[in-house]
Amino acid sequence: xxxxxxxxxxxxxxxxxxxxxxxxxxxxxxxxxxxxxxxxxxxxxxxxxxxxxxxxxxxxxxxxxxxxxxxxxxxxxxxxxxxxxxxxxxxxxxxxxxxxxxxxxxxxxxxxxxxxxxxxxxxxxxxxxxxxxxxxxxxxxxxxxxxxxxxxxxxxxxxxxxxxxxxxxxxxxxxxxxxxxxxxxxxxxxxxxxxxxxxxxxxxxxxxxxxxxxxxxxxxxxxxxxxxxxxxxxxxxxxxxxxxxxxxxxxxxxxxxxxxxxxxxxxxxxxxxxxxxxxxxxxxxxxxxxxxxxxxxxxxxxxxxxxxxxxxxxxxxxxxxxxxxxxxxxxxxxxxxxxxxxxxxxxxxxxxxxxxxxxxxxxxxxxxxxx
Ligand SMILES: Cc1cc2nc3c(=O)[nH]c(=O)nc-3n(C[C@H](O)[C@H](O)[C@H](O)COP(=O)(O)OP(=O)(O)OC[C@H]3O[C@@H](n4cnc5c(N)ncnc54)[C@H](O)[C@@H]3O)c2cc1C
Numbered sequence: 001x002x003x004x005x006x007x008x009x010x011x012x013x014x015x016x017x018x019x020x021x022x023x024x025x026x027x028x029x030x031x032x033x034x035x036x037x038x039x040x041x042x043x044x045x046x047x048x049x050x051x052x053x054x055x056x057x058x059x060x061x062x063x064x065x066x067x068x069x070x071x072x073x074x075x076x077x078x079x080x081x082x083x084x085x086x087x088x089x090x091x092x093x094x095x096x097x098x099x100x101x102x103x104x105x106x107x108x109x110x111x112x113x114x115x116x117x118x119x120x121x122x123x124x125x126x127x128x129x130x131x132x133x134x135x136x137x138x139x140x141x142x143x144x145x146x147x148x149x150x151x152x153x154x155x156x157x158x159x160x161x162x163x164x165x166x167x168x169x170x171x172x173x174x175x176x177x178x179x180x181x182x183x184x185x186x187x188x189x190x191x192x193x194x195x196x197x198x199x200x201x202x203x204x205x206x207x208x209x210x211x212x213x214x215x216x217x218x219x220x221x222x223x224x225x226x227x228x229x230x231x232x233x234x235x236x237x238x239x240x241x242x243x244x245x246x247x248x249x250x251x252x253x254x255x256x257x258x259x260x261x262x263x264x265x266x267x268x269x270x271x272x273x274x275x276x277x278x279x280x281x282x283x284x285x286x287x288x289x290x291x292x293x294x295x296x297x298x299x300x301x302x303x304x305x306x307x308x309x310x311x312x313x314x315x316x317x318x319x320x321x322x323x324x325x326x327x328x329x330x331x332x333x334x335x336x337x338x339x340x341x342x343x344x345x346x347x348x349x350x351x352x353x354x355x356x357x358x359x360x361x362x363x364x365x366x367x368x369x370x371x
Pocket of ligand 1 (some may be wrong): 035069070071073074075077091113138139141143145147148149150151152199200201249250251263264367
């Protein structure tokens with residue numbers, strides 16, 4: 001139900017106070033706001049289009065003692081079946097602004113957290129700015145990208161983030177965090193680890209390279225262009241990435257049940273030299289070759305998809321309303337009418353089987369939240 005409720009007071013012209021009105025919605029189904037299309041309702045929901053909307057909503061939730069959850073594009077979420085008992089703050093701060101001039105060879109773009117990530121990638125690529133072309137087709141909002149340091153096809157967003165403007169829930173101040181302060185690592189940052197729940201991301205500043213060459217580090221992408229000898233443009237790489245993603249069910253395509261997911265459900269495990277050697281030995285005892293990549297100096301990143309596949313789960317595996325994508329072993333999908341409990345049961349089954357077979361506990365990538 002949509003009804004205007006007074007949730008704060010705005011200060012204007014010195015000491016005069018006027019009531020501010022925001023659209024507070026009650027009992028809002030969250031499932032349609034997520035790519036999984038699963039989950040119960042939010043008791044309250046507010047869409048915040050500006051910093052003052054954010055501030056007012058936060059103050060109101062605090063005054064009512066309601067827990068707060070910050071929602072972006074809902075593409076990395078599993079919402080519980082009973083929903084959220086407090087306020088969901090949907091971030092809709094918009095705007096893409098290109099700063100004049102260059103900063104250490106890069107052009108800076110200030111982008112509202114509520115902008116669609118893929119729309120921003122399209123914007124940059126069409127103007128010939130390099131640095132995020134391989135991140136084409138990742139769903140969700142700009143504000144969601146620093147949270148788990150999104151990455152794909154050899155690029156991570158931490159390579160181009162210059163700074164992140166945040167609202168600090170501790171003291172209600174707006175601050176700029178430089179790249180180093182965000183503590184970026186593989187699928188992590190301070191926003192989903194040490195400072196989880198402290199900051200609301202309002203805007204992200206990206207530094208992109210004018211006229212830069214596309215990044216072609218990833219094997220899938222190089223294979224795609226094998227026969228082509230001419231130099232490639234950013235737009236061709238963006239298109240190729242989107243095609244590869246569509247083949248893997250990793251692009252949201254209307255009507256494709258394989259994209260009713262939160263993308264990869266498990267992170268690729270990062271193992272020490274010793275643990276990696278143990279796993280390799282176990283694989284070769286079974287006559288298998290373990291695919292892995294060097295990561296973080298002495299560590300190795302192992303393919304979670306391979307571990308799942310070699311623990312008895314195949315593409316297209318079905319368990320009632322849930323299953324595994326027919327295009328990618330790492331995506332748990334909602335086959336229609338699934339509940340969060342169904343997804344969690346399959347998640348537990350996969351984790352248990354992988355652990356029994358390989359001695360590795362897979363860590364879920366999506367944020368699981370709700371009562
Ligand atoms: C088909 C598919 C493919 C995918 N492919 C990839 C991929 O290749 N690589 C990859 O890294 N990810 C991938 N993902 C995961 C997901 O798209 C990204 O993690 C995305 O950045 C999440 O952004 P979002 O706006 O949807 O965040 P949400 O799902 O809404 O939220 C995720 C988390 O971020 C927090 N959050 C969101 N916005 C803000 C904000 N403004 N301030 C503070 N906290 C915030 C939320 O509170 C929550 O904890 C994929 C998902 C799908 C469905």
